[in-house]
Amino acid sequence: MKMTKSTKKVLLFMSSPYGRWGRIIVGSVMIVSAVLTGGIALIMLPFGALMIFTGTMNLCPMGPMYRQPLKGDKIIANMQTYQLK
16 A cells, blocks of 8 residues: 555554554443443454554554554654655
8 A cells, every 4th residue: 555644644643652542442442332232243342352452562453554564663663764755
């Protein structure tokens, strides 16, 4: 995929501590709502667990889509020198 100014901003945000905490909170909300609702909503459980895992391990799943590393701190280091064409 092509890197634009907006995708660069999203990658930087998702790799930052705010993005990590956002993924952890949204994942927790997904798990709680799936358990409370039950039924077909239980499909959200693995996605919520994945969001919590990536947030706690400082992994950014969007990084490899834009030819960036998976680790958040490495993405931030690369983006400081990355030049858009």
